[in-house]
Amino acid sequence: MTSAAIRPVSRALRRNLTAHGFLIGAVLCFACFSWYPMVREVIMSFQRQKAGRTSWAGLHNLRQVVNDPSFWPAWRNTAEFTALALLLGFALPFAVAVVMNELRHARGYLRVLVYLPVMLPPVSALLLFKYLYNPEYGLFDHVLALLHLPTSGWLQSPDMAMFAVVIASTWMNMGSATLIYLAALQGIPGELYEAAELDGAGLLRRVWHVTIPQTGSILSLMLMLQIVATMQVFVEPFVLTNGGQGVDGSTTTVVYLIYQYAFNFSNYGAACALGLLLLLVLAGFSAVYVRIDRRLER
Amino acid sequence: MSRTGNDSRTLVNAAQLNRTRYRVVLVVVVLLFTAAFVGPVYLLVTDGLKGTTEAIRTPPTFYPHQVAAGNYRDAWDRLDIARLLLNTLWYAFGALAFQLVLDVAAAYSLSKLRPVLGNAVLALMLATLMIPAMVLVVPQYLTVLDLPLLHLNLLDTPWAIWLPSVANAFNIYLLKRFFDSVPKELLDSAAIDGAGPLRTLTAIVLPMSRPIIGVVSIFALVNVWKDFLWPLLAEPDPAKQTLNAGIYSLSLGVPENVLIAAAAISALPTVLFFLVFQRSIMSGLTAGSLKG
Numbered sequence: 001m002t003s004a005a006i007r008p009v010s011r012a013l014r015r016n017l018t019a020h021g022f023l024i025g026a027v028l029c030f031a032c033f034s035w036y037p038m039v040r041e042v043i044m045s046f047q048r049q050k051a052g053r054t055s056w057a058g059l060h061n062l063r064q065v066v067n068d069p070s071f072w073p074a075w076r077n078t079a080e081f082t083a084l085a086l087l088l089g090f091a092l093p094f095a096v097a098v099v100m101n102e103l104r105h106a107r108g109y110l111r112v113l114v115y116l117p118v119m120l121p122p123v124s125a126l127l128l129f130k131y132l133y134n135p136e137y138g139l140f141d142h143v144l145a146l147l148h149l150p151t152s153g154w155l156q157s158p159d160m161a162m163f164a165v166v167i168a169s170t171w172m173n174m175g176s177a178t179l180i181y182l183a184a185l186q187g188i189p190g191e192l193y194e195a196a197e198l199d200g201a202g203l204l205r206r207v208w209h210v211t212i213p214q215t216g217s218i219l220s221l222m223l224m225l226q227i228v229a230t231m232q233v234f235v236e237p238f239v240l241t242n243g244g245q246g247v248d249g250s251t252t253t254v255v256y257l258i259y260q261y262a263f264n265f266s267n268y269g270a271a272c273a274l275g276l277l278l279l280l281v282l283a284g285f286s287a288v289y290v291r292i293d294r295r296l297e298r
Numbered sequence: 299m300s301r302t303g304n305d306s307r308t309l310v311n312a313a314q315l316n317r318t319r320y321r322v323v324l325v326v327v328v329l330l331f332t333a334a335f336v337g338p339v340y341l342l343v344t345d346g347l348k349g350t351t352e353a354i355r356t357p358p359t360f361y362p363h364q365v366a367a368g369n370y371r372d373a374w375d376r377l378d379i380a381r382l383l384l385n386t387l388w389y390a391f392g393a394l395a396f397q398l399v400l401d402v403a404a405a406y407s408l409s410k411l412r413p414v415l416g417n418a419v420l421a422l423m424l425a426t427l428m429i430p431a432m433v434l435v436v437p438q439y440l441t442v443l444d445l446p447l448l449h450l451n452l453l454d455t456p457w458a459i460w461l462p463s464v465a466n467a468f469n470i471y472l473l474k475r476f477f478d479s480v481p482k483e484l485l486d487s488a489a490i491d492g493a494g495p496l497r498t499l500t501a502i503v504l505p506m507s508r509p510i511i512g513v514v515s516i517f518a519l520v521n522v523w524k525d526f527l528w529p530l531l532a533e534p535d536p537a538k539q540t541l542n543a544g545i546y547s548l549s550l551g552v553p554e555n556v557l558i559a560a561a562a563i564s565a566l567p568t569v570l571f572f573l574v575f576q577r578s579i580m581s582g583l584t585a586g587s588l589k590g
Contacts, residue, residue: 020407022406022495023416023419025399025403026401030465033438037434038429040441099327105324110328114335116569121564121568123564124562125342127546128342136354136356203309206309228430231430239526259435262435268436275436
């Protein structure tokens with residue numbers, strides 16, 4: 001090889017070395033704290049650790065997890081939380097955003113208000129809610145009684161506990177979704193409303209035929225993201241019900257079971273196996289979303 | 299955002315709007331929102347001012363009839379909030395520094411230096427966005443206990459919070475997308491003037507990227523401040539805990555009013571931070587979320 005041919009090669013090599021040098025720090029962090037744990041999650045699902053020795057366990061962990069009496073109740077509670085959180089946490093931010101978008105005053109103020117709870121540390125907000133939910137000296141029951149409405153045991157009632165968790169969670173988290181919807185609503189061309197009005201469409205029909213289709217893609221994306229996020233609920237029941245079980249395990253969620261396996265019983269194999277199941281279920285939701293989204297785009 | 303022109307009409311036509319009805323709706327909405335979103339924050343501050351007996355009185359009071367400001371001092375001392383606060387600040391700003399240096403460098407490399415396999419690395423990074431965070435907590439915890447190859451135990455050290463915070467694909471995505479918009483000609487002329495990649499980054503790319511750096515910085519701080527489970531696991535030593543984890547750990551041992559006062563103290567910095575940076579925070583939120 002002549003020296004003229006070597007020069008570009010060594011220059012390309014140097015350029016690549018520099019580029020990888022810039023990249024290496026972040027790559028190492030990803031490798032240690034994202035990629036490697038992901039691989040480990042899968043491997044450990046099929047491993048057993050006993051007295052410091054690791055051996056293959058086959059489907060033993062999976063069987064143990066499924067046969068746990070808390071397994072199905074935990075999934076039911078998680079599904080209940082997700083369904084309630086969607087009913088409240090998906091519809092409410094959209095409705096709030098639609099109303100906010102109509103107002104021509106106090107917009108900045110309202111935006112700050114809606115987002116304020118998102119900024120609070122979750123433990124602060126949840127400890128307050130726990131205090132307000134108290135059936136003896138909590139403010140919620142007091143206000144309900146003043147309005148002659150039926151009071152509730154909230155977190156201490158097995159039927160209402162999950163609903164109470166959802167209310168607190170929605171209050172804490174709805175700000176981000178609201179602002180995202182607000183941004184999407186501002187992109188709807190006014191002519192569409194104009195045309196719908198000329199066609200004699202009333203207020204609700206305009207919402208149904210213009211607002212919702214025009215924000216359809218962001219709505220379906222947010223729906224998917226919220227399902228994935230709410231299925232992973234942990235902090236809210238954990239803080240509200242002193243470690244996440246509630247009365248009769250009424251607020252035990254799947255992620256709480258994972259936490260319990262790992263950090264109360266040091267059964268990492270079972271924790272990983274249940275984690276893998278959750279991962280597969282969530283991946284299933286994402287796959288369904290991608291298929292529907294593609295069909296809609298066509 | 300002003301909406302004066304006719305081109306920005308919404309659901310209801312502004313020209314046909316009944317003015318009194320609009321006023322009524324406006325007032326009702328403002329009052330309702332204030333009650334719903336500021337109400338609990340008001341209770342957070344004032345319930346911490348109630349005396350011990352008033353805090354658990356039936357029926358409860360809407361405002362402290364006797365102000366017991368000593369609760370705040372009590373909470374500060376009993377939960378050692380000064381230490382928790384310093385810990386949280388140290389973790390948050392450390393995480394910020396690591397993210398700014400490593401993620402900016404990586405995004406710059408992926409966007410402008412374009413090494414071999416760069417796109418594969420980017421794809422692997424973005425793929426982590428699809429993995430539910432809670433599923434990874436257990437293997438991440440075990441990794442921190444015994445770092446692969448080095449066999450270091452990072453538990454109870456700030457590294458256990460700083461380093462995992464760098465593995466944030468969202469930062470990489472936002473930064474790379476912004477760097478992509480920096481014109482190539484600028485970088486080429488810098489190279490002709492003899493500037494190396496590092497100098498190009500600090501002298502040309504970074505000054506142009508102030509808005510996105512601001513967004514990434516704010517979310518780096520907020521994420522550490524709001525995180526609960528990871529710091530609870532990674533810093534079990536009470537002397538090393540964050541505000542969230544520390545207040546939670548001690549929540550069963552203190553009276554309600556002192557606990558609420560502690561919760562109010564730990565909420566105060568984020569509320570002030572939000573009120574100061576609200577514009578960047580809210581614009582950053584929509585900048586990131588509309589990624590499709």
